[in-house]
Amino acid sequence: MELQLALDLVNIPEGIALVKEVEPFIDIVEIGTPIVINEGLHAVKAMKEAFPNLKVLADLKIMDAGGYEIMKASEAGADIITVLGASNDLTIKGCVDEAKKQGRKVLVDMINVQDIATRAKELDELGVDYICVHTGYDGQAAGQSPFTDLATIKSVVKNAKTAVAGGIKLATMPEVIQANPDLVIVGGGITSQDDKAATASQFRELIAQA
Numbered sequence: 161m162e163l164q165l166a167l168d169l170v171n172i173p174e175g176i177a178l179v180k181e182v183e184p185f186i187d188i189v190e191i192g193t194p195i196v197i198n199e200g201l202h203a204v205k206a207m208k209e210a211f212p213n214l215k216v217l218a219d220l221k222i223m224d225a226g227g228y229e230i231m232k233a234s235e236a237g238a239d240i241i242t243v244l245g246a247s248n249d250l251t252i253k254g255c256v257d258e259a260k261k262q263g264r265k266v267l268v269d270m271i272n273v274q275d276i277a278t279r280a281k282e283l284d285e286l287g288v289d290y291i292c293v294h295t296g297y298d299g300q301a302a303g304q305s306p307f308t309d310l311a312t313i314k315s316v317v318k319n320a321k322t323a324v325a326g327g328i329k330l331a332t333m334p335e336v337i338q339a340n341p342d343l344v345i346v347g348g349g350i351t352s353q354d355d356k357a358a359t360a361s362q363f364r365e366l367i368a369q370a
């Protein structure tokens with residue numbers, strides 16, 4: 161299981177300083193959607209230049225013009241780029257084809273998809289690299305969590321890697337480990353802690369013990 165640190169509520173220098181603290185414990189650093197909105201793809205480029213040994217995920221949450229947006233994120237150095245599961249199949253295919261051409265990976269964010277099982281099967285057949293169940297901030301605030309959806313995709317996805325995001329904390333890692341996704345994405349569970357390195361190290365230990 162890989163560990164991805166999601167950066168959302170920081171600017172580029174703050175993000176780089178934060179990753180310096182936790183670099184030994186993470187596999188992937190995510191440039192979250194709010195950072196892309198605030199800073200553009202420069203944030204992806206700056207993070208890749210600062211940490212060439214980490215994979216960088218650009219959380220673009222693509223909804224249209226998939227091929228073009230994958231191309232631009234690839235130029236900035238993104239290793240993995242996100243597209244919304246609710247997008248048209250043509251958009252998903254555009255993402256998959258361009259990512260293959262560029263040697264990048266596509267992660268589908270299933271946020272707000274109603275029929276998770278059916279859509280996950282379709283996306284798996286379209287050749288995406290990761291399928292990620294995700295309870296967004298608004299859902300989290302309403303008390304929702306992604307674990308039922310995680311069990312659903314684990315039962316239907318055959319080729320893609322599975323991932324989970326949305327309010328994951330050390331306390332909820334046992335539920336993650338039980339479901340055994342290929343990737344766990346943690347934002348506030350690390351970034352809002354006083355000792356970020358110690359917390360990231362504990363996430364890493366739990367994953368190693370799984």
Ligand SMILES: O=C(CO)[C@H](O)[C@H](O)COP(=O)(O)O
Nearest residue numbers: 166192326327328346347348
């Ligand atoms: O994509 C996101 C919000 O749309 C976040 O990056 C994702 O939810 C992980 O952050 P957190 O662990 O704080 O929920």
